[in-house]
Amino acid sequence: MSDGIALTSGGIEMLDSIKDMWSKLTMDASKHSTHFSSYFHNKRWDERKSELLRKASRGPFRVDLATFGKNKMGFCISSIIDGAGEVESLFVEECSRGRRVGEALLNQSIDWMRENNARTMALFTVYGNDDVLKFYAKQDFRPISIMLMHDL
Numbered sequence: 001m002s003d004g005i006a007l008t009s010g011g012i013e014m015l016d017s018i019k020d021m022w023s024k025l026t027m028d029a030s031k032h033s034t035h036f037s038s039y040f041h042n043k044r045w046d047e048r049k050s051e052l053l054r055k056a057s058r059g060p061f062r063v064d065l066a067t068f069g070k071n072k073m074g075f076c077i078s079s080i081i082d083g084a085g086e087v088e089s090l091f092v093e094e095c096s097r098g099r100r101v102g103e104a105l106l107n108q109s110i111d112w113m114r115e116n117n118a119r120t121m122a123l124f125t126v127y128g129n130d131d132v133l134k135f136y137a138k139q140d141f142r143p144i145s146i147m148l149m150h151d152l
């Protein structure tokens with residue numbers, strides 16, 4: 001990327017390096033969620049990491065990290081299970097937004113999905129975070145369904 005921004009990629013060994021940004025992502029999700037703010041607020045990294053490790057054991061798995069010098073700017077986690085590709089998480093630090101870091105991370109993921117013969121590529125976004133749909137629409141992602149949840 002331009003402006004001294006570097007993109008690096010790897011596998012599960014990179015997961016711990018994105019823990020702090022993942023926490024900010026869940027806080028952002030909690031802020032935007034229309035009905036499930038506390039659900040996102042209560043999410044814990046150790047549970048999410050375990051879930052990601054299980055997915056990584058079932059198929060190709062990738063972490064992309066954007067940095068500027070020693071500063072982390074954003075990350076993207078991607079998985080493919082039985083040909084179904086998924087962007088697990090995408091996040092750019094607030095102070096780094098609007099510099100095409102999100103677009104670059106997502107494009108890395110799209111290229112990787114193609115290289116690994118994913119048949120589909122999907123992602124989940126928080127209901128209530130309408131703005132992010134405009135970002136994804138620019139990358140040709142369009143809504144297909146709405147997931148409903150009960151608190152139990």
Ligand SMILES: CC(C)(COP(=O)(O)OP(=O)(O)OC[C@H]1O[C@@H](n2cnc3c(N)ncnc32)[C@H](O)[C@@H]1OP(=O)(O)O)[C@@H](O)C(=O)NCCC(=O)NCCS
Pocket residue numbers: 025028090091092093096097098099100101102103104123124125126129131132134135138
């Ligand atoms: C969504 C996110 C990843 C975008 O990253 P970014 O680096 O700021 O986005 P980019 O600079 O690459 O933007 C690319 C294009 O999308 C547009 N865009 C980015 N965020 C947007 C938003 N919230 N609303 C509308 N358009 C947006 C940009 O204006 C740009 O458009 P252009 O091609 O017409 O110039 C970042 O805002 C983020 O991490 N948000 C919080 C977490 C989140 O919502 N993650 C996704 C969860 S599924």
